[in-house]
Amino acid sequence: MLVLITYDVSTSSESGAKRLRQVAKICERYGQRVQNSVFECYIDNSQYVMVKNDLKKVIKVESDSLRFYQIGNKYKNKVEHIGITLGFDMEDPLIF
Amino acid sequence: MLVLITYDVSTSSESGAKRLRQVAKICERYGQRVQNSVFECYIDNSQYVMVKNDLKKVIKVESDSLRFYQIGNKYKNKVEHIGITLGFDMEDPLIF
Numbered sequence: 001m002l003v004l005i006t007y008d009v010s011t012s013s014e015s016g017a018k019r020l021r022q023v024a025k026i027c028e029r030y031g032q033r034v035q036n037s038v039f040e041c042y043i044d045n046s047q048y049v050m051v052k053n054d055l056k057k058v059i060k061v062e063s064d065s066l067r068f069y070q071i072g073n074k075y076k077n078k079v080e081h082i083g084i085t086l087g088f089d090m091e092d093p094l095i096f
Numbered sequence: 097m098l099v100l101i102t103y104d105v106s107t108s109s110e111s112g113a114k115r116l117r118q119v120a121k122i123c124e125r126y127g128q129r130v131q132n133s134v135f136e137c138y139i140d141n142s143q144y145v146m147v148k149n150d151l152k153k154v155i156k157v158e159s160d161s162l163r164f165y166q167i168g169n170k171y172k173n174k175v176e177h178i179g180i181t182l183g184f185d186m187e188d189p190l191i192f
Contacts (some may be wrong), residue, residue: 004165006102008131008182012107035104035161037133049145052178061179065131069100070174082148083157086104 002071002079003048005031005039005055010063022058023066026051034086097130097168099144101127101135101151106159118154119162122147130182136175 005027009020027033030051031041041051048068054064071078101123105116123129126147127137137147144164151162167174 001131004100005158006131008180023099034163035133037101037104038163052176056178064179065181066178067174068178069165069167071167072174074138080148080164082097082152082158082162082164083155085161090134 001043001048001073002075003043004049004069004071005041005051006067006069007037007055007059009037009059010042014061016060018059019060019064023055023064026054026058030091034081040058053077081088097139097141097144097169098171099127099137099139099147100165101137101147102163102165103133103151103155104161105155106177112156112159115154115156115160119151119160122150122154123149125150130177 007023007027008014008093009023010016011020024033024037027039027041030043030047031039034040043051048070052066060067103119103123105119106112107116120129120133123135123137126139126143127135129135137143138166139147150162155162
């Protein structure tokens with residue numbers, strides 16, 4: 001299924017910049033970056049549990065924010081894009 | 097239906113900073129900000145067309161990026177949050 005991960009990491013401190021890099025690195029293991037702090041992950045339920053646990057270990061809950069959106073398996077016509085693209089398509093073209 | 101709007105606006109120029117404010121202002125008319133550049137909008141199909149048109153008039157397609165995700169009407173257990181929250185719940189608690 002397609003899961004969208006969006007995040008805000010507070011980078012007001014040096015440790016925040018480090019957390020930001022770590023969050024991106026973890027998300028890169030599970031999916032593709034489509035915007036600065038937005039990743040699209042094609043994962044199953046067990047991977048979904050794993051990515052949440054991995055990310056929970058890294059962020060500071062009192063200052064950082066993670067959101068997960070389960071778009072599901074039928075995602076092709078649920079996603080639209082306007083403007084410059086970052087990502088490439090791991091499975092098939094999501095970008096019209 | 098719940099539509100997620102995520103965006104990256106290039107702020108390398110002064111006009112970029114202005115576009116960023118304009119994009120946020122437009123999104124605020126249709127929904128609630130849940131992260132810095134992530135909005136959740138509870139809108140119908142015609143409003144969905146309108147918000148896309150409004151945003152298209154503002155961004156620079158060669159440097160900015162807009163993504164729209166139709167989460168649908170049954171969104172309650174499709175959205176998870178970890179960490180600090182920005183938003184308030186316009187309809188009912190999305191945040192568990």
